[in-house]
Amino acid sequence: MSLQDIFGLSGKVALITGGGSGLGRAMAEAVAEAGATPVCFDRDAAGLAETAAAMHARGLPCETMTGDITDEAAVDAAVAEIDRRFGRLDILFNNAGIGDPVPTLMHDCLTENWRKVVDINMNGVFYFARAALRIMVRQGSGKIINAASMWGLAGSSSVFPMPGYTATKGAVVNLTRELALQYAEKNIQVNAICPGFFVTKLGPYDENEFVEVTTNFTPMKRLAQPSEMKGTALYLASSASSFVTGACIVIDGGCMAK
Numbered sequence: 187m188s189l190q191d192i193f194g195l196s197g198k199v200a201l202i203t204g205g206g207s208g209l210g211r212a213m214a215e216a217v218a219e220a221g222a223t224p225v226c227f228d229r230d231a232a233g234l235a236e237t238a239a240a241m242h243a244r245g246l247p248c249e250t251m252t253g254d255i256t257d258e259a260a261v262d263a264a265v266a267e268i269d270r271r272f273g274r275l276d277i278l279f280n281n282a283g284i285g286d287p288v289p290t291l292m293h294d295c296l297t298e299n300w301r302k303v304v305d306i307n308m309n310g311v312f313y314f315a316r317a318a319l320r321i322m323v324r325q326g327s328g329k330i331i332n333a334a335s336m337w338g339l340a341g342s343s344s345v346f347p348m349p350g351y352t353a354t355k356g357a358v359v360n361l362t363r364e365l366a367l368q369y370a371e372k373n374i375q376v377n378a379i380c381p382g383f384f385v386t387k388l389g390p391y392d393e394n395e396f397v398e399v400t401t402n403f404t405p406m407k408r409l410a411q412p413s414e415m416k417g418t419a420l421y422l423a424s425s426a427s428s429f430v431t432g433a434c435i436v437i438d439g440g441c442m443a444k
């Protein structure tokens with residue numbers, strides 16, 4: 187098989203949550219460059235418009251849908267719309283996520299902030315995985331890539347305290363393993379990515395102190411750009427990873443090796 191056969195995504199449809207910014211935008215670019223049609227779902231309509239404009243300017247396809255991943259009915263409607271329009275869904279990047287609204291020790295954590303993180307980072311992942319799997323089971327194939335974090339594999343308090351984020355990303359890592367087992371015989375691979383510090387809107391990367399702390403914590407002594415996610419995104423979305431399921435790929439400049 188040629189590399190084109192292994193990495194090519196011609197005719198495939200990919201749904202990317204959080205495609206209006208950062209890593210989601212890079213994932214959409216990666217799959218579009220490989221021949222897939224990306225459909226970006228985000229609550230940020232302006233961000234979605236930016237993603238689509240940048241991709242259309244390069245002659246790449248990009249569809250957008252505005253909605254909130256915590257809205258179960260909106261999620262089901264979005265996936266049903268994709269099914270109606272394309273008759274298939276090959277790839278789901280379950281990528282939208284947030285950090286704790288305020289970094290905090292547990293005894294100061296507000297219930298509303300905890301719930302916000304759980305609702306987006308866990309419930310949203312559940313709604314989209316379930317809706318996508320209904321189509322993938324029917325078609326007998328699929329790829330789900332869940333965006334966890336290196337903080338799904340370790341506590342974050344060596345840098346800053348984020349109880350909700352670490353709890354939910356740890357849950358995403360183990361949900362990935364569970365779904366991998368549930369659908370292993372159905373030709374659906376489910377994997378997670380565990381990024382370290384990528385310069386996106388997720389963190390205050392415009393603040394010198396934050397950049398200094400995160401850079402110093404990273405063994406490679408630099409932060410990653412979203413484009414550095416594209417290779418892993420394509421690997422996990424394509425047949426290059428046809429025998430890979432239940433894996434967590436850590437992309438962190440060496441943080442988790444410490």
Ligand SMILES: NC(=O)c1ccc[n+]([C@@H]2O[C@H](COP(=O)([O-])OP(=O)(O)OC[C@H]3O[C@@H](n4cnc5c(N)ncnc54)[C@H](O)[C@@H]3O)[C@@H](O)[C@H]2O)c1
Binds near residue numbers: 210233382384
């Ligand atoms: N950037 C990093 O350093 C880093 C590290 C580890 C993990 N991650 C994970 O990668 C994923 C993408 O993050 P990013 O860095 O691109 O952040 P980002 O803030 O740049 O992008 C996240 C996108 O998700 C969207 N979103 C958030 N909540 C939503 C909701 N309820 N409904 C619909 N859309 C919603 C936002 O509007 C935004 O466009 C997240 O799950 C994040 O936890 C990022």
